[in-house]
Amino acid sequence: MSDDQPTTSSPAASDQAGSAASRVPDKVSLDGLEDRWNAAWTADRTYSFDRTASRARVYSIDTPPPTVSGSLHVGHVFSFTHTDVDARYRRMSGREVFYPMGWDDNGLPTERRVQNYFGVRCDPSLPYDPDLTPPQVGGDGKSGKAADQLPVSRRNFIELCERLTIEDEREFESLFRYLGLSVDWDHHYQTISAESRAVAQQAFLRNLARGEAYQAEAPGLWDVTFQTAVAQAELEARDYPGAFHRVAFHPASGTAGGDGAAGGAAAPVVIETTRPELIPAVVALVAHPDDERYQHLFGTTVRSPLFGVEVPVLAHPLAEPDKGAGIAMCCTFGDLTDVQWWRELQLPTRSVIGRDGRLVRETPAWLTAEAGASPSAAGLWPQLAGKTTFSARAAVVDALRASGDLDGEPVSTQRKANFYERGDKPLEIVTSRQWYIRNGGRDAGLRDELLARGKELAFHPDFMRVRYENWVGGLNGDWLISRQRFFGVPFPVWYPVDADGEVDHDAPILPTEDQLPVDPSADVPPGYTAEQRGVAGGFVGDPDVMDTWATSSLTPHIAGGWRTDPDLFARVFPMDLRPQGHDIIRTWLFSTVLRAHLEHGSLPWGNAALSGWILDPDRKKMSKSKGNVVTPRGLLEEHGTDAVRYWAASARLGTDAAFEVGQMKIGRRLAIKVLNASKFALSFGGDDGLAIDPALVTEPLDRAMLAGLADVVERSTAAFESYETPRALEATETFFWSFCDDYLELVKDRAYGAGAVELSAATASARAALGLALETLLRLFAPVLPFATEEVWSWWKEGSVHRAPWPTSDGLRAAAGDADPGLLAAAGAALAALRKVKSEAKVSMRTEISRAELVVPADAVAAVTSAESDVRAAGRVTGELSLVAAPEGAETIEVRLADLVPAEPKAPEGPAAG
RNA sequence: GGGCCUGUAGCUCAGCUGGUCAGAGCGCCGCGCUUACACCGCGGAGGUCGCCGGUUCGAAACCGGCCGGGCCCACCA
Numbered sequence: 001m002s003d004d005q006p007t008t009s010s011p012a013a014s015d016q017a018g019s020a021a022s023r024v025p026d027k028v029s030l031d032g033l034e035d036r037w038n039a040a041w042t043a044d045r046t047y048s049f050d051r052t053a054s055r056a057r058v059y060s061i062d063t064p065p066p067t068v069s070g071s072l073h074v075g076h077v078f079s080f081t082h083t084d085v086d087a088r089y090r091r092m093s094g095r096e097v098f099y100p101m102g103w104d105d106n107g108l109p110t111e112r113r114v115q116n117y118f119g120v121r122c123d124p125s126l127p128y129d130p131d132l133t134p135p136q137v138g139g140d141g142k143s144g145k146a147a148d149q150l151p152v153s154r155r156n157f158i159e160l161c162e163r164l165t166i167e168d169e170r171e172f173e174s175l176f177r178y179l180g181l182s183v184d185w186d187h188h189y190q191t192i193s194a195e196s197r198a199v200a201q202q203a204f205l206r207n208l209a210r211g212e213a214y215q216a217e218a219p220g221l222w223d224v225t226f227q228t229a230v231a232q233a234e235l236e237a238r239d240y241p242g243a244f245h246r247v248a249f250h251p252a253s254g255t256a257g258g259d260g261a262a263g264g265a266a267a268p269v270v271i272e273t274t275r276p277e278l279i280p281a282v283v284a285l286v287a288h289p290d291d292e293r294y295q296h297l298f299g300t301t302v303r304s305p306l307f308g309v310e311v312p313v314l315a316h317p318l319a320e321p322d323k324g325a326g327i328a329m330c331c332t333f334g335d336l337t338d339v340q341w342w343r344e345l346q347l348p349t350r351s352v353i354g355r356d357g358r359l360v361r362e363t364p365a366w367l368t369a370e371a372g373a374s375p376s377a378a379g380l381w382p383q384l385a386g387k388t389t390f391s392a393r394a395a396v397v398d399a400l401r402a403s404g405d406l407d408g409e410p411v412s413t414q415r416k417a418n419f420y421e422r423g424d425k426p427l428e429i430v431t432s433r434q435w436y437i438r439n440g441g442r443d444a445g446l447r448d449e450l451l452a453r454g455k456e457l458a459f460h461p462d463f464m465r466v467r468y469e470n471w472v473g474g475l476n477g478d479w480l481i482s483r484q485r486f487f488g489v490p491f492p493v494w495y496p497v498d499a500d501g502e503v504d505h506d507a508p509i510l511p512t513e514d515q516l517p518v519d520p521s522a523d524v525p526p527g528y529t530a531e532q533r534g535v536a537g538g539f540v541g542d543p544d545v546m547d548t549w550a551t552s553s554l555t556p557h558i559a560g561g562w563r564t565d566p567d568l569f570a571r572v573f574p575m576d577l578r579p580q581g582h583d584i585i586r587t588w589l590f591s592t593v594l595r596a597h598l599e600h601g602s603l604p605w606g607n608a609a610l611s612g613w614i615l616d617p618d619r620k621k622m623s624k625s626k627g628n629v630v631t632p633r634g635l636l637e638e639h640g641t642d643a644v645r646y647w648a649a650s651a652r653l654g655t656d657a658a659f660e661v662g663q664m665k666i667g668r669r670l671a672i673k674v675l676n677a678s679k680f681a682l683s684f685g686g687d688d689g690l691a692i693d694p695a696l697v698t699e700p701l702d703r704a705m706l707a708g709l710a711d712v713v714e715r716s717t718a719a720f721e722s723y724e725t726p727r728a729l730e731a732t733e734t735f736f737w738s739f740c741d742d743y744l745e746l747v748k749d750r751a752y753g754a755g756a757v758e759l760s761a762a763t764a765s766a767r768a769a770l771g772l773a774l775e776t777l778l779r780l781f782a783p784v785l786p787f788a789t790e791e792v793w794s795w796w797k798e799g800s801v802h803r804a805p806w807p808t809s810d811g812l813r814a815a816a817g818d819a820d821p822g823l824l825a826a827a828g829a830a831l832a833a834l835r836k837v838k839s840e841a842k843v844s845m846r847t848e849i850s851r852a853e854l855v856v857p858a859d860a861v862a863a864v865t866s867a868e869s870d871v872r873a874a875g876r877v878t879g880e881l882s883l884v885a886a887p888e889g890a891e892t893i894e895v896r897l898a899d900l901v902p903a904e905p906k907a908p909e910g911p912a913a914g
Numbered sequence: 915g916g917g918c919c920u921g922u923a924g925c926u927c928a929g930c931u932g933g934u935c936a937g938a939g940c941g942c943c944g945c946g947c948u949u950a951c952a953c954c955g956c957g958g959a960g961g962u963c964g965c966c967g968g969u970u971c972g973a974a975a976c977c978g979g980c981c982g983g984g985c986c987c988a989c990c991a
Contacts, residue, residue, distance in 0.1 A: 028951080237989075244991085272991055286991090320991080328991040335990050417990055426990080466918055470987050582985085615984090650927085655919080656984075660926055662940055665953090672953060680950035730928070734938075741955085745948095752949085832957085839945060839957040846948045876948095891934075 065102030224357025272324035308374025333429035441475035488545030553591035643668035690771030694815035708821035742828030834875035
């Protein structure tokens with residue numbers, strides 16, 4: 001479209017400096033600027049990080065690594081622009097910006113995509129096959145049944161992941177470059193890389209050595225689909241349909257169950273449950289200690305319906321009298337409250353749900369007659385064994401109905417259930433051996449330390465801190481970091497197998513740090529041979545992998561070279577900024593704070609910038625599917641990158657933003673205006689360009705303009721410093737439009753120096769002011785509009801505007817003297833009043849005024865007078881212009897009288913239209 | 915149930931610690947090809963600042979209550 005645009009000299013070869021005038025194109029355009037300047041920035045290494053810079057001068061950013069197997073959407077464009085605008089501001093402010101890029105290619109999304117794409121699945125027990133050829137390439141995964149997938153070793157699987165993600169990463173990089181991110185592409189990382197795995201393992205080993213990591217066999221949340229343990233941070237409460245079942249428990253004979261003990265059957269105890277299939281797992285009935293209805297039952301026992309297992313009736317304050325029947329069935333395990341009762345009341349464990357979410361096959365020991373259960377219990381079990389909780393529930397309900405222990409019919413209800421955020425079945429609670437890292441969830445001292453870290457961290461916006469505090473304060477257990485998945489960073493741990501073939505989990509065999517990364521399923525621990533794997537007297541590798549957050553919580557370490565480049569790490573850590581979404585405060589932000597606190601006794605960064613969501617125009621969170629309809633690339637190409645960046649940069653941190661094409665159009669208009677106004681201003685410079693000499697600025701109007709600009713510089717700088725980009729942008733933008741509409745109009749005749757042979761002082765003043773203003777405005781806009789500003793900069797300056805120093809108000813103030821910015825406003829208002837006359841007379845703005853009388857508020861008379869010749873020129877007042885002081889209280893300038901000179905009839909020119 | 919954010923012209927939003935604060939842009943209406951820009955310029959119309967109380971000489975802004983929108987925790991009997 002724009003290939004035939006006259007372009008400036010090749011920026012990479014800008015040594016062929018022509019005169020300024022010759023470098024300004026005849027016709028300006030935004031088209032093609034992205035590719036041209038990206039190429040130049042790459043060639044010139046404009047954003048490369050100078051690693052010799054001292055820590056004090058470095059500004060380091062802990063970039064969020066996007067999930068590359070996910071898709072690109074406008075949310076990426078939005079939040080990454082926020083970070084880039086900040087990075088550009090800091091760089092211009094004299095900081096050496098460490099701005100790496102990372103790719104999150106580790107974890108479940110990649111795992112699934114690779115399975116479907118190549119038709120494989122990971123089986124860590126298999127040996128590495130160096131000549132592996134995947135069964136397919138490019139599968140869509142629609143028929144991705146596990147049975148059809150070729151099992152491959154973990155190393156092979158990781159290699160396939162790397163092979164696939166490298167393509168995704170290329171696409172992301174291309175987009176991010178087109179978006180103008182000032183990333184130093186020499187510093188990028190992958191969370192799947194050997195280095196990242198080594199970092200994760202080393203940090204874990206240190207946690208272990210300090211006693212911060214430990215393993216425990218305990219009941220925990222379990223996803224039956226993925227068959228893995230799940231951490232608190234990965235939970236999502238969702239509505240889930242269920243039904244209350246009223247179920248009768250009968251007082252056990254021989255106990256003093258109620259008043260009827262002497263006579264016939266005592267009254268049954270009726271509980272309500274949504275999970276009758278857990279009746280075989282019941283270990284107690286629990287009511288509140290103060291609940292009068294159940295006082296007489298505490299200390300007695302009852303028998304479960306159908307199975308006849310004798311369980312105690314106990315008191316615990318967590319039981320809520322107004323929930324259900326007020327007395328609850330405690331099972332192992334229906335929910336986290338059950339776990340707490342089980343632990344605190346020291347109840348036995350009777351698990352009936354297996355890791356696949358189905359009821360166990362073998363008849364549980366406590367349901368046999370020998371164990372005291374009713375004789376029919378064992379016969380009932382085969383009807384439940386192997387069933388999903390859903391089918392088992394139906395079977396149990398039928399049996400309850402038949403036995404008469406179901407009181408009334410089930411009443412359906414909508415309840416909340418915990419789900420794994422990626423799962424579609426409610427979580428079960430299963431007992432398993434897992435790794436944990438202490439996070440303050442069961443340690444008030446550590447929790448207080450972490451809360452103190454939260455106070456130390458500068459959140460932008462500040463109110464986001466409460467989310468951190470809510471989360472830390474609400475932790476109910478340590479961080480479960482092990483996952484029963486195959487793909488991920490393995491625990492760098494082996495266990496000895498004793499002579500009887502038993503695995504000794506208490507004496508783990510650990511690698512040294514210089515051996516990392518290790519894969520215990522493939523590598524052999526020191527002192528053993530490969531043949532000893534899995535045999536008595538030998539060893540086994542820990543089969544689990546780490547939670548992805550266990551790796552992601554170390555992004556500062558991965559990006560900063562913690563393991564391999566201590567010199568770099570010392571220059572960038574603790575980092576300055578963590579940009580991220582507010583939805584992952586509880587995961588990414590918190591876990592990173594935790595790891596840094598444990599490893600370094602410090603925060604990982606000083607500032608956290610939280611971006612909001614993109615909302616559809618109808619105010620709903622923009623769904624991925626909708627986001628994909630508008631591809632980021634298409635958006636950038638349609639409107640131009642600067643335009644889209646303008647939209648993103650207009651949104652405050654922490655606040656959701658509407659997806660507004662209108663804002664992008666405004667941004668595009670602004671960027672074009674920057675090009676045009678700059679071209680115009682530079683046209684006054686002649687062959688030597690605009691002289692930048694503050695001493696030449698002598699005219700009151702010029703000084704007033706610069707005084708106003710100095711204010712803008714100060715406001716913009718303050719806003720950027722406090723991460724309030726929109727405020728900075730707005731200040732500059734507002735000034736810029738009045739600069740174009742009023743100041744440029746007022747001074748253009750003077751700046752032309754029309755007719756004069758000698759350069760007058762007034763003309764020189766205008767030109768010097770234009771030069772000062774232009775070079776200031778371009779730098780103020782540069783963080784948001786990197787392409788348009790760089791384009792203009794190249795017309796008359798050497799080097800990149802993005803390496804130019806951020807403007808200060810000092811020089812402007814020196815040129816402005818004690819001028820009042822209000823003078824420009826008053827002159828602009830006078831000009832507007834003259835325009836209004838012409839507008840109302842429906843004549844061209846070019847129409848001359850032979851006589852005019854302006855009514856000016858008393859306090860503005862002096863101002864307008866001092867700019868009178870400019871006002872006359874811009875308003876085309878050829879005759880008398882008189883100023884009249886307005887009555888007290890008047891605030892606007894009005895034209896009392898104006899004589900318009902009718903335009904000459906236009907000479908026909910060229911072929912007549914139509 | 916606890917907490918946070920938010921409600922200003924048709925739309926998207928500014929209005930910082932109470933006193934030119936009733937604003938900007940878009941959209942709309944009208945005019946205009948002006949030696950930068952028609953991807954433009956100029957002018958205009960548009961709002962009892964969610965509602966009700968209170969504090970104050972004065973509140974869109976502060977306090978209380980209510981209503982609406984969004985989000986985060988907690989909630990599986």
